[in-house]
Amino acid sequence: MTARSKSAATPAHRATINDVAAAAGVSRQTVTRAMNGMPGINPATKDRVLTAAKRLRYRPSRFGRGLVKPEPHTLGLVVDDLTNPYYPELASAVIGEAAKQGWNVIVAEKIHAGDREELLSEVAGQVDALLGYLNDSEGLDQLGDLPCVQFDSEPGATVGGIEQDFEPAMADLVDHLLDRGVRHPVLLDISPPGPLSRRGQCFVDLMRARGIEPPVTQVIENSMAAGAAGSQAILQDHPGTDAIMAFNDVAACGTLKTLRRAGIDVPGQIKVAGFDGLSLGTYVSPQLTTLALDVQGVAAAAVGLALGMAAGEIPRSGPRARRRVSYRLVVRESS
Amino acid sequence: MTARSKSAATPAHRATINDVAAAAGVSRQTVTRAMNGMPGINPATKDRVLTAAKRLRYRPSRFGRGLVKPEPHTLGLVVDDLTNPYYPELASAVIGEAAKQGWNVIVAEKIHAGDREELLSEVAGQVDALLGYLNDSEGLDQLGDLPCVQFDSEPGATVGGIEQDFEPAMADLVDHLLDRGVRHPVLLDISPPGPLSRRGQCFVDLMRARGIEPPVTQVIENSMAAGAAGSQAILQDHPGTDAIMAFNDVAACGTLKTLRRAGIDVPGQIKVAGFDGLSLGTYVSPQLTTLALDVQGVAAAAVGLALGMAAGEIPRSGPRARRRVSYRLVVRESS
DNA sequence: TTGTAGGCGTTATCAT
DNA sequence: ATGATAACGCCTACAA
Numbered sequence: 001m002t003a004r005s006k007s008a009a010t011p012a013h014r015a016t017i018n019d020v021a022a023a024a025g026v027s028r029q030t031v032t033r034a035m036n037g038m039p040g041i042n043p044a045t046k047d048r049v050l051t052a053a054k055r056l057r058y059r060p061s062r063f064g065r066g067l068v069k070p071e072p073h074t075l076g077l078v079v080d081d082l083t084n085p086y087y088p089e090l091a092s093a094v095i096g097e098a099a100k101q102g103w104n105v106i107v108a109e110k111i112h113a114g115d116r117e118e119l120l121s122e123v124a125g126q127v128d129a130l131l132g133y134l135n136d137s138e139g140l141d142q143l144g145d146l147p148c149v150q151f152d153s154e155p156g157a158t159v160g161g162i163e164q165d166f167e168p169a170m171a172d173l174v175d176h177l178l179d180r181g182v183r184h185p186v187l188l189d190i191s192p193p194g195p196l197s198r199r200g201q202c203f204v205d206l207m208r209a210r211g212i213e214p215p216v217t218q219v220i221e222n223s224m225a226a227g228a229a230g231s232q233a234i235l236q237d238h239p240g241t242d243a244i245m246a247f248n249d250v251a252a253c254g255t256l257k258t259l260r261r262a263g264i265d266v267p268g269q270i271k272v273a274g275f276d277g278l279s280l281g282t283y284v285s286p287q288l289t290t291l292a293l294d295v296q297g298v299a300a301a302a303v304g305l306a307l308g309m310a311a312g313e314i315p316r317s318g319p320r321a322r323r324r325v326s327y328r329l330v331v332r333e334s335s
Numbered sequence: 336m337t338a339r340s341k342s343a344a345t346p347a348h349r350a351t352i353n354d355v356a357a358a359a360g361v362s363r364q365t366v367t368r369a370m371n372g373m374p375g376i377n378p379a380t381k382d383r384v385l386t387a388a389k390r391l392r393y394r395p396s397r398f399g400r401g402l403v404k405p406e407p408h409t410l411g412l413v414v415d416d417l418t419n420p421y422y423p424e425l426a427s428a429v430i431g432e433a434a435k436q437g438w439n440v441i442v443a444e445k446i447h448a449g450d451r452e453e454l455l456s457e458v459a460g461q462v463d464a465l466l467g468y469l470n471d472s473e474g475l476d477q478l479g480d481l482p483c484v485q486f487d488s489e490p491g492a493t494v495g496g497i498e499q500d501f502e503p504a505m506a507d508l509v510d511h512l513l514d515r516g517v518r519h520p521v522l523l524d525i526s527p528p529g530p531l532s533r534r535g536q537c538f539v540d541l542m543r544a545r546g547i548e549p550p551v552t553q554v555i556e557n558s559m560a561a562g563a564a565g566s567q568a569i570l571q572d573h574p575g576t577d578a579i580m581a582f583n584d585v586a587a588c589g590t591l592k593t594l595r596r597a598g599i600d601v602p603g604q605i606k607v608a609g610f611d612g613l614s615l616g617t618y619v620s621p622q623l624t625t626l627a628l629d630v631q632g633v634a635a636a637a638v639g640l641a642l643g644m645a646a647g648e649i650p651r652s653g654p655r656a657r658r659r660v661s662y663r664l665v666v667r668e669s670s
Numbered sequence: 671t672t673g674t675a676g677g678c679g680t681t682a683t684c685a686t
Numbered sequence: 687a688t689g690a691t692a693a694c695g696c697c698t699a700c701a702a
Contacts, residue, residue, distance in 0.1 A: 014405075014480075016695055027673045032697060042671060057480030062461055063401035064695030067678045070398070074441070074461065081427065083614065088423035092416065096447040104461050106409070107442045112431040119434075126397055126409065126439050145349075145392030224618055253618050260620050279418065283559055283588050284619055285595050351679055362689045367681060377687055399679030402694045674701070685690075 015056040017064075024052040035060065072310045074104045075303070076123040078132030081111040084222065085250060085280045090151070093299030094131060101307055108132075117142070129306035134159075147309030147316060149302045160305050160314070160321030162298055166275075167202055169291045169327035173273055174206040176289075176331060177243050182271060185243040187216045188230045188251060199275060203245050219251070227254025235262060242270055243335070249274035249281050252288055256334065271335040277327070286333030297325045350391040352399075359387040370395060407645045409439045410638070411458040413467030416446040419557065420585060420615045425486070428634030429466060436642055443467075452477070464641035469494075482644030482651060484637045495640050495649070495656030497633055501610075502537055504626045504662035508608055509541040511624075511666060512578050517606060520578035522551045523565045523586060534610060538580050554586070562589025570597060577605055578670070584609035584616050587623055591669065606670040612662070621668030632660045 021028045026049060033041045034049035035058075052058075066073075075098050079087040095105045106127055113119035117139035124130060129147040134140055140148060140159060153161025177185060185207060189200035196204065196216065207214045215238050219230040227246055231254060234241055246252035252274030259266050266272055266286055274281055277292020301323040308314035315321055356363045361384060368376045369384035370393075387393075401408075410433050414422040430440045441462055448454035452474035459465060464482040469475055475483060475494060488496025512520060520542060524535035531539065531551065542549045550573050554565040562581055566589060569576055581587035587609030594601050601607055601621055609616055612627020636658035643649035650656055 017697095018695080028696080029674080029698090030672060033672090036697090040671065045671080054479070059479040059481060060460070061402070061405075061695050063398045063405070064678090065697080066398035067396070067402060067680090067695080068697045070396075070678080082417075082423040082430070083427050085420065085423075088417040088420075088426075091423075091442070092418050092444060092447075095417070095442060095444050099444075099447040102457075104441045104443070104458060106439045107426070107430060108439070109427060109430050109434075112427075112434040122437075123439060125395070144389070144394040146394060257618075257620060280615075280618065283592075283615065285592060352681095353679080363680080364682090364690085365688060368688090371681090375687060380687080396679050399694090400681080402679075402696090403681045405694075672702080674699105676697105676699090678696085678698105680694085681692105682694105683690105683692085686688080 014061075015053075015058040017058070017060070019056055020049065020053045020058045023056055024049045072128035072307075073102070074106060074127045075306060076106050076108065076127035076130040076132070078108050078110065078120065078123065078130065078134060080133060080222075081109055082107070083111075085278050086248065086276055089278060089295050090299065093295045094303060097296075097299045097303040101303070103303075103307070129310045131302050131306055145316065147306050149305045149309075149321075151298065151302065153322065157317075159317055160309065161323075162301055162305075163322060163324045164293065164298070164327070165324050166199060166291055166293075166327040169329050170199070170202050171206055172329040173245075173289075173291055174203065174210065176329060177245075177271060177273070177335065178210060178212075180267075180271065180335060182243040183212065184238070184240045185212065185214045185245060186234050186238050186241050187214050188227065188234065188244055188246045188255065189216055189218050190220065190222055190226070190247040190251070191218050192220060193218060197247060200247060214245075222248070222250070224250050224254040224257070227251030228258045229254070231255040231258040235259075235264075243273070244270060245273050245275075247275060249276045249278040249288055249290055252290070252334075253280065253284055256284055256286070256288070267333065267335050273335055277330055281332065289332050289335035290330050291327045292330045293327050294325050301325060349396075350388075350393040352393070352395070354391055355384065355388045355393045358391060359384045407463035407642075408437070409441060409462045410641060411441045411443065411462035411465045411467070413443050413445065413455065413458065413465065413469060415468060415557075416444055417442070418446075420613050421583065421611055424613060424630050425634065428630045429638060432631075432634045432638040436638070438638075438642070464645045466637050466641055480651065482641050484640045484644075484656075486633065486637065488657065492652075494652055495644065496658075497636055497640075498657060498659045499628065499633070499662070500659050501534060501626055501628075501662040504664050505534070505537050506541055507664040508580075508624075508626060509538070509545065511664060512580075512606060512608070512670065513545060513547075515602075515606065515670065517578040518547065519573070519575045520547065520549045520580060521569050521573050521576045522549050523562065523569065523579055523581045523590065524551055524553050525555070525557055525561070525582040525586070526553050527555060528553065532582060535582060549580075557583070557585070559585050559589040559592070562586025563593045564589070566590040566593040570594075570599075578608070579605060580608050580610075582610060584611045584613040584623055584625055587625070587669075588615065588619055591619055591621070591623070602668065602670050608670055612665055616667065624667050624670035625665050626662045627665045628662050629660050636660055 017028050020031045034046045098105050108123045124143050131149045148159040150161035191197045217234050219226040274288045274290040277290050281288030352363045356366045369381040433440050443458045459478050466484045483494035485496035526532045552569050554561040609623045609625040612625050616623030
């Protein structure tokens with residue numbers, strides 16, 4: 001009655017099945033039956049139990065339950081940064097695929113983690129399988145037997161993974177650009193000074209095979225700003241440029257912005273292509289021509305692998321632990 | 336040791352601490368000590384245990400562990416759809432805040448759920464607190480004592496929540512528009528035929544207070560396409576329009592697209608304002624003037640509330656279970 | 671219809 | 687340094 005001493009209703013710790021049983025004057029088993037809607041219980045008893053449960057704010061412990069019904073249920077998804085539009089599209093697809101099978105998804109972002117190995121082992125302890133852009137170097141081996149699926153997996157990987165096959169689509173894009181009269185394309189690549197990214201190298205190789213040697217401008221950061229800055233550099237260093245192939249859609253949006261600022265017509269004067277197929281590419285003007293990854297396909301394959309591994313139906317590694325997905329050329333307005 | 340009987344090493348079920356103990360010829364307790372790096376164990380023994388554990392691919396059960404060390408650890412975040420750029424920004428902030436406190440986040444999307452009540456109770460069973468855009472109607476009451484924090488909470492809500500205070504910023508925006516000479520603004524609102532959204536109503540009220548009666552165009556879907564279509568309608572229905580206030584940034588991007596297609600100069604001919612402050616608004620041209628929510632602040636407040644509730648330091652509801660965060664006007668290029 | 675007994679995998683406490 | 691015992695919260699099998 002006094003507002004002061006209401007704390008008596010707040011026990012130090014959560015109510016357990018025993019508390020409810022005691023409160024309702026029945027056995028734990030009867031509580032179980034009531035809570036889980038099982039048959040063979042007197043409606044009056046059931047009602048009494050449920051009332052007691054509600055009054056005590058009883059909520060079954062997922063640990064106690066998980067111990068007895070050890071069905072795997074939780075997937076870990078590790079991404080760089082949800083703020084980069086690529087990852088939410090992937091995450092959404094993964095969550096959707098997982099939901100179909102009744103699995104939950106814990107999403108972890110590397111960007112918020114001090115130590116990546118620590119992040120990995122932390123979420124590893126909470127899940128039944130792990131998905132993500134997981135560098136081999138980041139403690140993948142310390143995960144014991146945990147099923148692991150790597151996006152963007154290289155052929156020699158130690159865990160399962162998805163191989164992203166963009167070569168044919170890239171060839172389509174190169175042909176498309178040449179068809180439209182491009183003769184002086186530039187590659188805007190993301191890579192430390194040194195070797196090109198795989199996709200960048202592919203573009204260069206395909207152009208070379210057609211008798212064109214595209215200059216390359218490299219940026220380090222994966223962001224629209226980096227794309228904008230890189231394009232600025234291209235305008236200065238390569239005046240005759242008639243196409244810019246950006247390392248991804250986000251960077252391509254930066255490119256569009258730079259070109260607009262410079263009063264350059266896209267696609268009239270310079271054509272622009274991106275990579276990933278984000279819906280972001282439809283938000284901008286002109287809409288982005290891009291190499292679109294089948295994100296749904298990636299998610300379906302990855303979740304399928306992970307769940308198969310967790311169920312013991314698919315080995316943790318080796319050829320059976322791999323899938324391929326492909327890109328396709330999507331021509332929109334920027335080329 | 337014989338490679339022959341390898342399959343014997345693959346028990347039907349996961350290795351437990353007992354298996355490791357037996358294999359290493361020690362007690363379970365010693366296994367625990369070895370696995371958790373606890374003191375008081377002979378290095379040689381420890382080594383033997385760890386070797387056995389690795390060989391058996393032993394991974395401690397989170398259920399067994401959670402039963403003994405019942406520290407809350409997992410947060411549930413319910414959003415509509417990560418494909419809508421608003422939610423990933425929020426999710427990223429929430430995950431970051433949670434990570435600071437050592438919590439994991441299960442992300443669930445309503446869009447992937449058949450039944451929303453089912454979704455809610457499903458993730459509720461896996462977490463220690465729940466965050467999200469949770470309509471009161473969707474079974475919030477069936478969650479027992481689970482700590483719940485509602486984004487976009489109305490004053491009378493039954494659970495804890497964040498109140499988003501945009502009135503002052505909206506007033507700033509209205510004044511800003513009028514300063515720039517706007518006389519015929521139109522509201523592009525998201526709402527079923529009938530009452531306006533809260534933010535829409537606020538815009539109208541503020542304009543009215545300044546002697547202007549803005550027409551309203553309503554759309555139902557929360558998407559760029561809806562924003563584009565709604566703006567198309569505005570162009571037809573209200574020829575003299577000199578400003579469009581969109582219900583959010585995504586819709587405002589649709590508006591920009593429509594206006595560009597129509598050859599209308601922004602902001603010269605029509606000014607455009609959005610709502611949310613997404614980074615998306617900096618991807619487009621012209622960059623979007625918007626009312627920016629302090630997403631970090633929202634996330635920090637929401638996670639703080641949820642963890643406080645889970646720890647029993649904050650009541651599940653009432654004034655102490657509420658926080659306010661505010662918007663601010665960000666003037667960019669579109670106005 | 672209801673209750674009793676046992677065990678799931680882990681860690682803490684207290685011996686030895 | 688190591689082991690025995692008990693306990694965590696829940697569910698299943700069986701008994702009453």
